[in-house]
Amino acid sequence: MPDPSPSAARAGFPVSRQVLADHVYEALLEWLMDGRLEPGAAVSIDGMARELDVSPTPVREALARLEHTGMVRRVALKGYRVAPVFTREDFAELMEARLSIEPVNARLACSRMTDEGLGALKQAVEDLKTAPRGGTFAEYRSYLEADERFHQLIAAQANNQFLLAAYNTLGGQIQRFRLFGGVGITDAEQAIAEHQAVLDAMIKGDPEKAAAMMVDHVEKVRGRAMADAPAD
Amino acid sequence: MPDPSPSAARAGFPVSRQVLADHVYEALLEWLMDGRLEPGAAVSIDGMARELDVSPTPVREALARLEHTGMVRRVALKGYRVAPVFTREDFAELMEARLSIEPVNARLACSRMTDEGLGALKQAVEDLKTAPRGGTFAEYRSYLEADERFHQLIAAQANNQFLLAAYNTLGGQIQRFRLFGGVGITDAEQAIAEHQAVLDAMIKGDPEKAAAMMVDHVEKVRGRAMADAPAD
DNA sequence: ACGCCCACGTTCCTATAGGATTTGTGCCAT
DNA sequence: ATGGCACAAATCCTATAGGAACGTGGGCGT
Known part of the structure; x- marks a missing residue:
């Protein structure tokens, strides 16, 4: 994915560049906090990849990181779901x-x-x-x-x-x-x-x-x- | 990787199968707790994949999960390192x-x-x-x-x-x-x-x-x- | 009509390939 | 000797392909 205007170039000092998984993580986090992803909804890896126009690999990594926050839950071989509504x-x-x-x-x-x-x-x-x-x-x-x-x-x-x-x-x-x-x-x-x-x-x-x-x-x-x- | 005796078969009820990333996660966690991976040491994705005889993909996922525990730290484009010794x-x-x-x-x-x-x-x-x-x-x-x-x-x-x-x-x-x-x-x-x-x-x-x-x-x-x- | 079976699509999971980046090494000029 | 540069190896990162499991819907038999 050749970025025509890499942000690293204009700043001169990249300092801490980001990789795709970081962007995906932040996007998903925002969607979760926004309520755009509702409790209980499935979060398909392939689906999110299509939505964000990236490959499934960074999505998988972002979801793995998100799991610990308790906002998404994973079942092996079945995928991720947004955590259910609070009881x-x-x-x-x-x-x-x-x-x-x-x-x-x-x-x-x-x-x-x-x-x-x-x-x-x-x-x-x-x-x-x-x-x-x-x-x-x-x-x-x-x-x-x-x-x-x-x-x-x-x-x-x-x-x-x-x-x-x-x-x-x-x-x-x-x-x-x-x-x-x-x-x-x-x-x-x-x-x-x-x-x-x-x-x-x-x-x-x-x-x-x-x-x-x-x-x-x-x-x-x-x-x-x-x-x-x-x-x- | 065709498992000749899938554990699902003998139990009848798989209940909660595990995927490679889970095994990798546990292996890395054990190595960290054992002291086999020393503080500050680099944890190369490709290297661990070779060591555990799996592809880098599950290793990447396991490390992403481990990061939140604070036991490994990640720097974008530079990889993971075992967290440094406690000050x-x-x-x-x-x-x-x-x-x-x-x-x-x-x-x-x-x-x-x-x-x-x-x-x-x-x-x-x-x-x-x-x-x-x-x-x-x-x-x-x-x-x-x-x-x-x-x-x-x-x-x-x-x-x-x-x-x-x-x-x-x-x-x-x-x-x-x-x-x-x-x-x-x-x-x-x-x-x-x-x-x-x-x-x-x-x-x-x-x-x-x-x-x-x-x-x-x-x-x-x-x-x-x-x-x-x-x-x- | 009801239940069973199969084909199909979707999704997860893993491996692999290749581009991008960092790191280490050796050479050269100062 | 020291600093800078080029080259090479290792590593990270992303995309892609294909196998396996799951769910679904239609067709067939009873």
């Missing part, structure tokens, strides 16, 4: 896991916060406040993105590669649940206030308060979601 | 992460413990006590295996798929550190006593005690390792 139990487990990890991240992040990190966090909360919150997905996509970014930033500021990796695994699931949990954005005002409370504690430099506010936030998210979607 | 900072981060996750697992596992789980835990501690602890790797391999199994069982008994996944990511790193951390098994008696303390709390059905004992154990592991290997 009530799955959701409860996810929140339990968040409650074990995110407060720790918040405490550490508060202790180790950099100026850049704090700025980015403020920006994320600001984006949450200003993001449109319409009824269609396109309209609250940026809201979800800012929400995820806030938590991701805290995990990154905790400055621990293993905790960050652990959070990232959860993060993908959280995002997927936000999409398919059924409930729209009905709790934005409260959620924003809770995020603000975490941020305030960070600004004050009070790690314990930050952790406590994070516990509070996650517990309230759980409470609202469990109340909103009682059926299952 | 002191890496180790500190790993222990910090364990301290966030394992006590939670212990608390939950204690609440949700099954009879089978408790039996398996007792067995693991028993194996720890009886395992040979010679100087060569082969001689303390079963000791390491029992140690890892103990923690893995607790994570499994916590009955939370996300926490289990989070622990498993750490577990591989812990095992790798045990191999290449430099220190042999110099603290077996103390470590066994700490494991026993966790187990006792589980038997008593005291979740808080179990969590506390786990904190104690991990902190002491950290202390001993940091004291044993001051150079870096």
Whole structure:
């Protein structure tokens, strides 16, 4: 596939070039996060290869990488499927896991916060406040993105590669649940206030308060979601 | 590759057949855990394919899956390498992460413990006590295996798929550190006593005690390792 | 009509081929 | 001796081909 304008050429420094499998990975990840690939849907290797106009080999590699995120599941000789919709139990487990990890991240992040990190966090909360919150997905996509970014930033500021990796695994699931949990954005005002409370504690430099506010936030998210979607 | 006696035939129910990539994955994982592949060593796709007598395709898929475990790292167009030796900072981060996750697992596992789980835990501690602890790797391999199994069982008994996944990511790193951390098994008696303390709390059905004992154990592991290997 | 069987298409899986890239080596000029 | 260049080998990456398994739909027999 002779690329007429290799990006390596214009930059001069390729630094970290990408291969096809990387592009495929990102495309699939985006489609999963977008909801373009619905839970339970088959993800055919050959089909995706045709869709993306590449050979099946890079698709296979990308899917192998995606499997660990829990967003697609593989059955030998049968192929990949998008992970099924969260059950009530799955959701409860996810929140339990968040409650074990995110407060720790918040405490550490508060202790180790950099100026850049704090700025980015403020920006994320600001984006949450200003993001449109319409009824269609396109309209609250940026809201979800800012929400995820806030938590991701805290995990990154905790400055621990293993905790960050652990959070990232959860993060993908959280995002997927936000999409398919059924409930729209009905709790934005409260959620924003809770995020603000975490941020305030960070600004004050009070790690314990930050952790406590994070516990509070996650517990309230759980409470609202469990109340909103009682059926299952 | 016409298998003259397909295992599917004798069992009647294949249930879950394996493909080459699965075998390659397990072989590589074993070699990594064994120390047969040393930190920093290159893991050539073509080379491994020759070694295992398969084509590069399944090797590529297995390595893609392995990358997320953190045991191998990939650089585009340059290939895979075994993750480098732990630095002191890496180790500190790993222990910090364990301290966030394992006590939670212990608390939950204690609440949700099954009879089978408790039996398996007792067995693991028993194996720890009886395992040979010679100087060569082969001689303390079963000791390491029992140690890892103990923690893995607790994570499994916590009955939370996300926490289990989070622990498993750490577990591989812990095992790798045990191999290449430099220190042999110099603290077996103390470590066994700490494991026993966790187990006792589980038997008593005291979740808080179990969590506390786990904190104690991990902190002491950290202390001993940091004291044993001051150079870096 | 209902059930069985076979042909067909789809998909997964593995091997192989070849282009692109990196790395190592030896030579040459400074 | 050191730095740069060219060439060669190893390696990665992608595409393609073909075998095997699975699912599907139509045709045939009862």
